[in-house]
Amino acid sequence: MSTNYIVENLKKEIDNFSSQIKAEKVGHVLEVFDGIAKVSGLSDIKSSEMVTFPNGETGVALNLEEDTVGVIILDDFSKIKEGDEVKTTGKILEIPVSDNIVGRVVNALGVEIDGKGVIKADKTYPIEKVAPGVITRLSVDKPVATGIKVIDAIIPIGRGQRELIIGDRQTGKTAIAIDTILNQKGQNMICIYVSISQKDSKLRKIQTRLEAGGAMAYTIIVSAGSSEPAPLSYIAPYAGVSIAEYFMDQGKDVLIIYDDLSKHAVAYREISLLLRRPPGREAYPGDVFYLHSRLLERACRRNQEYGGGSITALPIVETQAGDVTAYIPTNVISITDGQIFLETDLFYKGIRPAVNVGLSVSRVGSKAQIKAMKKVAGTLKLDLAQYRELEAFAQFGSDLDNVTKQQLERGKRAVEVLKQPQYTPIAIERQVAVLYALTKGYMDDIPVDKIKEFEEGLINYTENNTKNFYKEVIETNIWTEAGEVELKKAIEEFKTNF
């Protein structure tokens, strides 16, 4: 490249440059501390408006007071000093969005952090947006296949639903979310994993796992690490849902996971306390409910008139010692359309995923299930509930009548069937075959320790011998008698050879 070429190009660019003369509103930094700046002036500033500091740092105005403005700083604040000039931008905080973002890891401001180069984007989306109205919505009736038997069968999730994953630490909350992402391969779903104040090592592990499973081809990771300032953790979920809205506006289905909202609330509490907002219960500010409700309300399923598309939200909340009555868990439970409750006791008993079927619920229910699953899993929840009740009762007496004995045996097998190792999502048609065998009593005489073996064999056998049934379940989503007969025959054949 010659010097002349560079000079000519530079001249051309300079000729194209024109600067508009306009009056700018400015303020001055009064104090800076812990990622917060108090700024004087800025008389016409709007709430959530972006401001810029002299070294190019960005901030967002959160507290508009009589004489000062409380600004949260989204970049390194070590160079900001008292008296610095702060300028308004007239823009509400927004992030760049484009189709190129798929498969990338970005920070809460939409800037890449995976070292794979700049993400070119020609559009920006505001971080805060009013949730879609009633007229634009459609009821939830299309399933999201998680690939986890206990969820798809008992606590089905629909596209556009908000299902909370709640439980103590180390109970497999993130595992459920990651398995769900892995199972979306070929399901025409864009996945967004929002990591809020998580360890970078954990995020890296997740990214590697998703890459290994080929899931990064349809996944975006939005990360606000634990070493980054609290304001970034605060805006990360909103940035995530803004990216989701970009894809929903194209009529696509999006799955978004917020991992986790308890840390998000903690980050917001930190900011609020630093901004000297009055603390309430557990020192959280008064608007902590609105913090999550306005975020989760943006998950929806749009009707065709408004472009179709959906955002399914799977927020995660961590409880302390199984206490679901704490402030943030109760808030998020009341906002969402159901919860998957994970228990430490079940986890250590070897029941994994450690889902407590009694406390877990999906308010959308069987509407979000395919017909075949509805047919086979209808009685499963009741069977399990009865089993749990009888299990406690049976410990005290040995003389049990046959019906009770049979219920206990069925329950034991149901628990065994619903166990599933991590990173092994199972296709919905296979789940149907296994659950049919369970609920119709084909497994009742199989020893409990042989159930896993039986299940694996059955899946392989039915896959090769019930092609019509599988086709019906996947492609046409119908349940016919002929299909049922075919499945029944295959199960019986397999059982005789087992």
Next chain:
Amino acid sequence: MTTLSNNDIACAIYLVSKDKTHAELHSVINKVVRFFVRKRLLSKTEDILSRLNKIINNENKKIIVKLLSAKKLKEEIKKELISFLRERYKAEEIIFMETIDEKLLGGIRVEVNDEIIDLTVKNKIKKLQEYLIRKT
């Protein structure tokens, strides 16, 4: 109970001292000082007085303009500027606080309250720099 802000106090002082004769004003000032002592507001006096100054200026349509330039401005340019500022801020009286700063390279920078009109060469170069970075 809501606490009184410095601005509220300045506003109240302005209202009680408005249109008062010299003798009346003397008694008002006495009362204000006693009020400051009683409410332990003496440490905030400087801020309250600067706010009072702003309120009086606002009522009298008087603006204080900070004028920064690389070299001393000619009288004709100043006159032009005064007529522009009078129209923009609906002011009757304009007080200039001029500063010469060679680092601005050329042009002027006008500061009124929290509004800035920056017409300096330094600012234009900075904007050109931002533009070129954005383009590459």
